[in-house]
């Protein structure tokens with residue numbers, strides 16, 4: 001499932017391929033239920049003749065402010081990639097890859113193609129993206145994501161730390177894989193109550209989150225430069241094996257697999273002690 005690095009990679013790709021400044025001529029929606037807001041007809045009518053001002057990201061969402069008059073944003077197009085979604089910009093003449101659900105035609109002869117095999121992606125076209133999306137916690141790659149900011153959030157909660165890291169209102173953009181990786185890097189057991197973490201542990205967790213995400217982003221940056229197969233879903237920056245009984249890469253103990261709020265969770269019982 002695309003998490004922050006995968007969505008940020010998509011954002012950087014769309015920027016590099018020159019989507020900002022381009023104008024949509026039409027849109028074809030191949031799976032009506034992907035459109036969350038407004039009604040399908042209004043969504044389709046709201047796209048043509050609007051120009052992409054920029055590509056932004058908030059958590060796991062992409063936000064494209066659109067303009068009609070080159071100055072003020074007229075609407076925000078929001079894209080969520082769901083479980084398996086991806087975005088590519090291709091010339092209209094290039095055969096579309098399989099599983100393209102939605103096609104945004106551009107006036108320059110290219111198309112923004114929303115590939116979505118499992119159809120869990122979503123689209124919005126709204127006056128203001130902030131009104132359409134839930135409240136987010138801090139962006140972990142922003143300067144404001146300090147140990148103190150994280151401690152303030154975690155000290156008020158008693159839930160297992162792994163569960164909280166998956167809540168977008170705690171930290172924006174983290175998902176199952178990067179949460180496990182961050183906890184491993186920090187040496188913290190996934191079911192420790194959040195309010196039991198010491199200041200030093202919160203600091204290590206903050207650093208682990210940033211390290212897990214930036215390592216992945218470097219990998220993606222390299223993949224775009226070197227033209228690895230797109231989109232590069234085969235991420236291989238994990239420190240930890242995501243399989244029980246595999247040896248911990250740090251100490252050799254057998255990794256343990258459990259479920260935390262129904263999400264598969266892997267940790268090393270020696271490097272991430274319960275107490």
Ligand SMILES: [Zn+2]
Nearest residue numbers: 248251268271
């Ligand atoms: Zn270990």
